[in-house]
Each structure stands twice: as C-alpha cells, then as structure tokens.
Amino acid sequence: SAVISQKPSRDICQRGTSLTIQCQVDSQVTMMFWYRQQPGQSLTLIATANQGSEATYESGFVIDKFPISRPNLTFSTLTVSNMSPEDSSIYLCSARQTVNTEAFFGQGTRLTVV
Amino acid sequence: QKEVEQNSGPLSVPEGAIASLNCTYSDRGSQSFFWYRQYSGKSPELIMFIYSNGDKEDGRFTAQLNKASQYVSLLIRDSQPSDSATYLCAVNFNDYKLSFGAGTTVTVRA
Numbered sequence: 553s554a555v556i557s558q559k560p561s562r563d564i565c566q567r568g569t570s571l572t573i574q575c576q577v578d579s580q581v582t583m584m585f586w587y588r589q590q591p592g593q594s595l596t597l598i599a600t601a602n603q604g605s606e607a608t609y610e611s612g613f614v615i616d617k618f619p620i621s622r623p624n625l626t627f628s629t630l631t632v633s634n635m636s637p638e639d640s641s642i643y644l645c646s647a648r649q650t651v652n653t654e655a656f657f658g659q660g661t662r663l664t665v666v
Numbered sequence: 667q668k669e670v671e672q673n674s675g676p677l678s679v680p681e682g683a684i685a686s687l688n689c690t691y692s693d694r695g696s697q698s699f700f701w702y703r704q705y706s707g708k709s710p711e712l713i714m715f716i717y718s719n720g721d722k723e724d725g726r727f728t729a730q731l732n733k734a735s736q737y738v739s740l741l742i743r744d745s746q747p748s749d750s751a752t753y754l755c756a757v758n759f760n761d762y763k764l765s766f767g768a769g770t771t772v773t774v775r776a
Contacts, residue, residue, distance in 0.1 A: 652698050
C-alpha cells in the first residue's frame with residue numbers, strides 16, 4: 553500500500569491568482585495522477601504526471617492552466633493557474649504501481665476561488 | 667469514447683438488507699475493475715477489485731464480473747448504517763488510467 557500526503561487540505565484564493573498543490577507518496581510509485589471532483593460529482597482525470605517528462609493531459613485540460621511537475625518517483629505538484637470561481641473544486645492526487653493494482657488517493661485539496 | 671455507467675441513485679436500503687450496485691463499461695478490452703467507497707468529504711478508498719469473470723467475495727462484499735456483458739456489480743450483504751456512502755465503479759481501459767463512473771449514493775436506514 554501507499555500513503556499519500558497532500559497539501560494544502562483546503563484554501564480560499566482570490567481570482568486571478570495561482571495555487572500549487574503538493575503530493576508526497578511514502579514509497580516510489582510508477583504512476584501519479586491528478587483528478588478533479590466537483591461537488592456531488594465523480595472524479596475527472598486532469599492528467600498523468602510523468603517522471604522526467606511532461607505530463608499527459610486529458611481532453612479539456614491544458615498545461616498552461618494546470619502545470620504539473622514530477623521531479624521523482626514520490627512527489628508531484630499541480631498548479632491551478634489564473635484561477636476563476638469555476639476552478640472551485642476538490643483536487644485529488646492519486647498513485648498507482650501497475651495496471652492490476654489499486655489506485656491510492658491523497659486526502660484532497662478543497663479549493664474555493666472568490 | 668470509453669465510458670463507465672453506474673445505476674442512478676440514491677439507493678436506500680433497510681439495515682440488514684442487501685444493497686446491489688451495478689456498473690457497465692464501454693470497452694470490451696478492459697482489464698481490471700475496482701469498487702471504491704467515498705464518504706462525504708473524504709477521498710475514495712478501495713473496497714474490492716476483480717479481474718476475472720465470476721464472483722469474488724470479501725466479507726460482506728461480493729463483486730461480480732461478466733466481461734461478455736461488460737458488466738460489474740457489487741453486492742453489500744447485511745447492510746449497516748456505516749455503509750452509507752457513495753460507491754464508485756472504476757475501470758482500467760488498457761492503460762494505467764482509471765475511469766470512474768458517476769457513483770451511486772447508498773443510504774442504509776436503521
């Protein structure tokens with residue numbers, strides 16, 4: 553299993569500013585992912601954080617808005633840039649070793665943009 | 667487009683009853699299937715995973731997979747109030763990414 557520490561747990565930000573969310577895993581993992589979860593909705597994959605290369609973004613998400621770093625096999629960051637109220641959501645970091653193993657989740661970051 | 671569909675909720679069951687949750691997926695080549703439970707305000711936690719056709723039991727939970735019908739289900743026996751949560755079906759579509767269904771909210775009435 554893996555334990556994922558995500559911070560901050562919540563934040564209230566002004567529109568137009570940026571917030572960087574950090575995700576630390578207690579062991580090396582193959583894959584790390586960033587999800588967004590709107591209130592009452594399911595999880596939407598933003599991107600796969602690739603170690604040593606650019607993240608792979610899903611349709612509807614772009615690097616300029618959601619830059620992602622993954623400097624090593626245990627750490628990743630997601631930045632929400634130039635925020636607007638529509639970015640208010642819960643952002644979840646996830647990690648996984650192989651296709652036949654579970655995905656673990658951080659505790660989430662509840663972001664409110666005012 | 668690869669999709670995961672879950673039966674719409676909310677699902678309300680009396681304590682001690684069986685809760686039945688259903689999930690269908692669009693990609694016949696899908697390899698692995700997961701059921702997560704998410705309490706309000708918390709992150710998802712794994713209940714069960716299943717890879718092969720048939721049933722898999724773990725305590726009060728049973729996952730059923732039918733790849734020919736592209737269908738996976740979760741049964742919760744002897745439902746308890748602590749089972750009240752949203753249950754998310756997740757499917758692995760031939761890569762590392764998990765695609766999640768919209769979730770089914772279960773309420774167990776005491």
